[in-house]
Amino acid sequence: MTGEYDELDSLPSRLSYYYFDRFSGYTENNDEESYWSFIERWFPIYQSISSISETLLKGFRYATYMKNSRFSYEERWDYLYFWMGDKIFHVIEDASILSGVRDIYDDVRKKFDKSYHNTYEKSEITVENFKTLKLMYDYSQDYDTIENKIKTNNFQCNTKSKNYIEDGYKAYKQLKDICPTSNEDYCKIFNSIKTLYIKKELSELICSEVTSPSMHANGDR
Numbered sequence: 001m002t003g004e005y006d007e008l009d010s011l012p013s014r015l016s017y018y019y020f021d022r023f024s025g026y027t028e029n030n031d032e033e034s035y036w037s038f039i040e041r042w043f044p045i046y047q048s049i050s051s052i053s054e055t056l057l058k059g060f061r062y063a064t065y066m067k068n069s070r071f072s073y074e075e076r077w078d079y080l081y082f083w084m085g086d087k088i089f090h091v092i093e094d095a096s097i098l099s100g101v102r103d104i105y106d107d108v109r110k111k112f113d114k115s116y117h118n119t120y121e122k123s124e125i126t127v128e129n130f131k132t133l134k135l136m137y138d139y140s141q142d143y144d145t146i147e148n149k150i151k152t153n154n155f156q157c158n159t160k161s162k163n164y165i166e167d168g169y170k171a172y173k174q175l176k177d178i179c180p181t182s183n184e185d186y187c188k189i190f191n192s193i194k195t196l197y198i199k200k201e202l203s204e205l206i207c208s209e210v211t212s213p214s215m216h217a218n219g220d221r
Helices: 012-022 030-040 047-065 076-091 095-112 127-150 159-181 185-197
Strands: 155-157
Touching (some): 012 047, 012 076, 030 047, 047 095, 076 127, 127 159, 127 185, 155 159, 159 185
16 A cells, blocks of 8 residues: 555455455365356446446355455455445436346345345445445444554544544444334345344444644654
């Protein structure tokens, strides 16, 4: 990584997406090439994302063959879902494209995930619902790390880090307040994630704000 150090990049969610972007830490299984050829032929249906179809295919293979010793192995299918959605919406903000690629996700996961519990199967959500869910999911995965940093003496964070924490908590609280009485697909996703991963109430984490450096204690780099 180049440029100014940003400790957001050391959070669990950021590291997980970083590894997805680089497809490192997995071993291919050449016995399944006919299946992957079938999956590859699925992508031309979605011409609007042709520029990232190869990247998405690599992401599916990465999640499938990730080594079980790899960081965030247990959460790999969740990270794949949010990683692929983020990639799609950087190209085109069209929820129907996410739904279509999610069909591919469902097929791949059903074939390779032996502990199969697909939180996202057949879900139909809006672009805004997706963005809120991703903020919430990343915050829930990063919560313990951020909380430990905040407990450090003289903890400070820059505007970018402060906004990340506030936006994550806002998304979590919004979903937590709405979803107990809603049958919307995005709420089904939230409730499933909450059951699987959120074992305690997530509170609003607060840090004092400075301009630089980000998320550091005692001024150390």
